[in-house]
Amino acid sequence: MISSLQKLVGIGSDIGKTSSSSVPFNSTLPxxxxxxxxxxxxxxxxxxxxxxxxxxxxxxxxxxxxxxxxxxxxxxxxxxxxxxxxxxxLFENAEAFLPIGLDKLFEEKTLSYTQFKTFLLEQLCDETLPKNLFQTYTYMLLALNKHVLHVPFLHEGKKILLQMHYENSVLHFYIAFEHLGPLQGRIETGKLFLFCLYETSFITLKKALHQANLSIELGLEQEIEPLFDSNDLVLDLKG
CATH class of the missing domain: 2.40.50 (OB fold (Dihydrolipoamide Acetyltransferase, E2P))
Structure with a gap:
C-alpha cells in the first residue's frame, strides 16, 4: 500500500517541476x-x-x-x-511544513499509528524545537487522536499535504499539491482509486500515470475535503 502511495506522491511532485510559479496565466494546471x-x-x-x-x-x-x-x-x-x-x-504559512524529502517520509513501509505517535512525542520533547515546528507536530498529534496521519512537508520547495487513515483493510488518503489541487483516494485489495477536483489535473495525471505504467482508477469529484483540518480545532494553539 505505502509503496503505491509513494509512487503517486512522487509522480505528483514531478509534475510540479514542469509548472513554474513565475508564469502568471497557466491554463494547463490549477x-x-x-x-x-x-x-x-x-x-x-x-x-x-x-x-x-x-x-x-x-x-x-x-x-x-x-x-x-x-x-x-x-x-x-x-x-x-x-x-x-x-x-x-496551513497552506498560508510555508513554515508550517516539515523540511523532509519523500525518501525520509516513506522510510517505513507499514502504517503504524503507535510508531508515529512515539516519533511525534519525541519531537515535542525536544527543547530546541522551533515554535513553528512545535505547532506543526502538535497538530499532527491531534490529528493522530482522530486516527489520521497528517504530514505537511516541503519537497523541492513545494508544499504538499499528505493525510492517511487506515480502516477495515482500506487505506484512505488525501493529498494536496500546490500545482494539482486536492486529491483523494483509497487503496483496497491491491487497487488504487484516485479522484481529482480539477479536470486539468485529471488530464495531466492520466498522462503521467500511463507513462509511469502505474495502474490507478482515476475519476473526478465535485468536492474534496481533508481528512483533518487544524482550522476545525476548538483548542487555539497559536498562543
Missing amino acids: ISIAVLKKIDPMRYRLKVGRKELTTKSHKTLKEGQSYWGNFFEGKGGVLTLSHLYKQPT
Whole structure:
C-alpha cells in the first residue's frame, strides 16, 4: 500500500517541476491564488504565482485566504478566475511544513499509528524545537487522536499535504499539491482509486500515470475535503 502511495506522491511532485510559479496565466494546471486585499465587493488584489494584480471575482473571497483556481487571460487582456476552491489553512504559512524529502517520509513501509505517535512525542520533547515546528507536530498529534496521519512537508520547495487513515483493510488518503489541487483516494485489495477536483489535473495525471505504467482508477469529484483540518480545532494553539 505505502509503496503505491509513494509512487503517486512522487509522480505528483514531478509534475510540479514542469509548472513554474513565475508564469502568471497557466491554463494547463490549477494555480495558487492568495487574496491580498478586498478593494470593493467584486474587485480584489491578488498574488498569482509571483505576480500581484487586481481583478474581479463573482465569488466572495476572504482576505488572507489562499485558493486553488483556474486562471485565464482572454481577448483584450481580460482576466478570468474560475473554479476557486479554498486551500487548507496551513497552506498560508510555508513554515508550517516539515523540511523532509519523500525518501525520509516513506522510510517505513507499514502504517503504524503507535510508531508515529512515539516519533511525534519525541519531537515535542525536544527543547530546541522551533515554535513553528512545535505547532506543526502538535497538530499532527491531534490529528493522530482522530486516527489520521497528517504530514505537511516541503519537497523541492513545494508544499504538499499528505493525510492517511487506515480502516477495515482500506487505506484512505488525501493529498494536496500546490500545482494539482486536492486529491483523494483509497487503496483496497491491491487497487488504487484516485479522484481529482480539477479536470486539468485529471488530464495531466492520466498522462503521467500511463507513462509511469502505474495502474490507478482515476475519476473526478465535485468536492474534496481533508481528512483533518487544524482550522476545525476548538483548542487555539497559536498562543
